[in-house]
Amino acid sequence: MEFVLIAVAILVVALVLGVSLLVGRGRRTTRLDDDAVAGTTLTRPRPPAPTEEAPPSGATASGLGLPPETAEAPAPTAPLPPAEPEPGLVFETPPPSAGRLVRLRSRLARSQSSLGRGLLTVLARERLTEDDWEEVEETLLAADVGIAATTQIVERLRTQSLVLATASGVELRQLLVRELTAVLGPDLDRTLGVDRREGRPGVVLVVGVNGAGKTTTVGKIARVLVGDGRSVVLGAADTFRAAAADQLETWGERVGVLTVRGREGADPASVAFEAVRTGVEAEVDTVVVDTAGRLHTKGGLMDELGKIKRVVEKQSPVTEVLLVLDATTGQNGVVQARVFTEAVTVTGVVLTKLDGTAKGGIVVSVQRELGIPVKLVGLGEGADDLAPFEPEAFAEALVGGAD
Numbered sequence: 001m002e003f004v005l006i007a008v009a010i011l012v013v014a015l016v017l018g019v020s021l022l023v024g025r026g027r028r029t030t031r032l033d034d035d036a037v038a039g040t041t042l043t044r045p046r047p048p049a050p051t052e053e054a055p056p057s058g059a060t061a062s063g064l065g066l067p068p069e070t071a072e073a074p075a076p077t078a079p080l081p082p083a084e085p086e087p088g089l090v091f092e093t094p095p096p097s098a099g100r101l102v103r104l105r106s107r108l109a110r111s112q113s114s115l116g117r118g119l120l121t122v123l124a125r126e127r128l129t130e131d132d133w134e135e136v137e138e139t140l141l142a143a144d145v146g147i148a149a150t151t152q153i154v155e156r157l158r159t160q161s162l163v164l165a166t167a168s169g170v171e172l173r174q175l176l177v178r179e180l181t182a183v184l185g186p187d188l189d190r191t192l193g194v195d196r197r198e199g200r201p202g203v204v205l206v207v208g209v210n211g212a213g214k215t216t217t218v219g220k221i222a223r224v225l226v227g228d229g230r231s232v233v234l235g236a237a238d239t240f241r242a243a244a245a246d247q248l249e250t251w252g253e254r255v256g257v258l259t260v261r262g263r264e265g266a267d268p269a270s271v272a273f274e275a276v277r278t279g280v281e282a283e284v285d286t287v288v289v290d291t292a293g294r295l296h297t298k299g300g301l302m303d304e305l306g307k308i309k310r311v312v313e314k315q316s317p318v319t320e321v322l323l324v325l326d327a328t329t330g331q332n333g334v335v336q337a338r339v340f341t342e343a344v345t346v347t348g349v350v351l352t353k354l355d356g357t358a359k360g361g362i363v364v365s366v367q368r369e370l371g372i373p374v375k376l377v378g379l380g381e382g383a384d385d386l387a388p389f390e391p392e393a394f395a396e397a398l399v400g401g402a403d
Ligand SMILES: Nc1nc2c(ncn2[C@@H]2O[C@H](COP(=O)(O)OP(=O)(O)OP(=O)(O)O)[C@@H](O)[C@H]2O)c(=O)[nH]1
Pocket: 209, 210, 211, 212, 213, 214, 215, 216, 217, 238, 241, 244, 293, 352, 353, 354, 355, 356, 377, 378, 379, 380, 381, 385
C-alpha cells in the first residue's frame, strides 16, 4: 500500500513539473501595463535558443533583466526596459539596403520574359508594321503598365522608329530601359521618412489589406532599418489576429528589436500609443506600427486609422504612412488601395510579391493611378527580400539580358 501511495505521489509531482516546464517555455511576454488600462504587453527580444532543452525555470527572463515569469504585472507607470538589446546577446545583422534591387533582379524573371523579352523580340524586327506596334501595345498592357503609360511608351518608340530600324541589340535594350525608366517616375522622392524629428522618433504606420504581406513587410522593414544602422521599436497594432503579433514579435527578436503588443481585440490605437511611448522613452530612431487591414466599411477604416494617427501624434509626428499592396492582385489591388488613401494620407507604397507575377508593370500603374511613389518592393519570402525601389535598376531588371 505504501508503495502505491509513494508511486502516486511521484507521478503527481512529475506531472506538475512537466506542465510548468511546458508553460514556462511557451510564455514569452512580460506584461508592463494593467490590461484593464490598455491591454498592452511588451516583449523583450530573446536570444535564439541554443538547444532544444528547456531553459531553467525563469532563467531566460531574468538573464534579460526581466522580472521572473511568476511575478505580478508591474503598475502601468513601471519604468520601461531599454529598447537596446542586452550586451552578449547574438542577433542577426541584416545587410544594408543599398543595392538590394540589383542583387534581387533575377526574381523578376517572370516579368522579364513576358515584358522585356517580348518587347525586344518585336522591336528587333526589321521593319515594324502596324501589327507589330499593336503587339508592343498588347505586351505592355498585359504586363499591367496601364493605358496612359503604354500610350506614352509606344508614341515615343514610334518617333524613334528610324533609329530602331538600324539599332543593334544592345542599343535597343538601352532605348527600352530609358523609356521604361521614364514612365517609372525617376524624379519622385522615394526617401523613407524614418528619421527622428524634433527630438522624437520617426513613426512609420503600415497599412493595407490583410494577406497583402503587411506583417511580413513590417518585419522586413525592421531588418532594413537595423541593417542601415538604426534603432527600432515595433508596434503590433493588428490586434485582430493574435498570430500577426506573434509573427511580428519573432521578426523583432531575430534582430534584437523590441515589440509592443496588445492582447487580442485590444484597442489598436492604444497599442500604437504604447509603442510610440516606448520608442520616445528609449530614444530610438524609428517606431514601425503594423495596423489591422480588415476591409470592413470605409467609415470604420477611416475612424480606426484616423484615431491611431491622432493618438500617436500626441507623442511623436507620423513621418511615413506606407500602404502595402500585393502586386499579384493587379487592378483589384488598386481599387482596394483607394479606400486606404481616402482614409489616411499615404506617403509611400510597398508592392509585395513582385517575384510571383509576370505583371511587373503594375509599379507604373499603381504610381500613376494613386499618385504616390512606390518606395519599397517585395521580391520573395526571404527575410531580406525587400528592396528600396530604384526606377532605373527596376527597368534594367524588367528588360533583362544585361548579363
Ligand atoms: N513571394 C512573396 N511572398 C511574400 C512577399 N511578401 C510577403 N509574402 C508572403 O505573403 C504571405 C502573407 O503575408 P503576411 O505578412 O502574413 O500578410 P498580412 O498582410 O500581414 O496579413 P495579416 O497578417 O493577415 O494582416 C506570407 O506567406 C508571406 O511570406 C513577397 O514579396 N514575395
